[in-house]
Amino acid sequence: MPHLKVRGLEKKILIEKSKEIIDGLTEIIKCDRTWFTIEHVNTEYIFDGRIQEGYSFVELYWFERGKEVKEKVAEFLTRKVKEINGNRDVCIIFFPLLGENYCDNGEFF
Numbered sequence: 001m002p003h004l005k006v007r008g009l010e011k012k013i014l015i016e017k018s019k020e021i022i023d024g025l026t027e028i029i030k031c032d033r034t035w036f037t038i039e040h041v042n043t044e045y046i047f048d049g050r051i052q053e054g055y056s057f058v059e060l061y062w063f064e065r066g067k068e069v070k071e072k073v074a075e076f077l078t079r080k081v082k083e084i085n086g087n088r089d090v091c092i093i094f095f096p097l098l099g100e101n102y103c104d105n106g107e108f109f
Contacts, residue, residue, distance in 0.1 A: 001097065002029065002062035007041040008054045013084050014040055021080055028072045029065060056081050056090040063109070064096040 002025070006014055018038050026033045045054030058077050064070075074092045081090040099109030 001035055001102070002031075002060055003037045003039065005039045005041055005059040005061070006057070007043040008045075008056035009040070009081065009084055011040045011042070014038070017080065017084055021077075024076050024080065025073065028076060029062075029069060056085045056088060057093065058090070059093045059095060061095045061097055063099065063102075070094060 004021075021038065022033050022036045025036065043054060045052045058081060060073070060077070074094075077092050078090050082088070102109050
């Protein structure tokens, strides 16, 4: 953990940038890089009867690390996603997890 769910980005480019993204987040969050997962969510945005180019979203599931770290992560991810999506809009959504609700191999955090 942290787990990133990414939609509205081309999968191939996300794969190419994944090391850079994890390296940057590891530096900000100060956790082992092997704790990260990135999931590409294939999405089609539909509006007025047609498929439209959509917004880029990053959902970040993590254990809360404080306002300062959250702001640095948001700035970093916004900048990286804008590099990937041609400087279009991006939304970062944080989902804080509680250890009592997170079970890994039968053990709660």
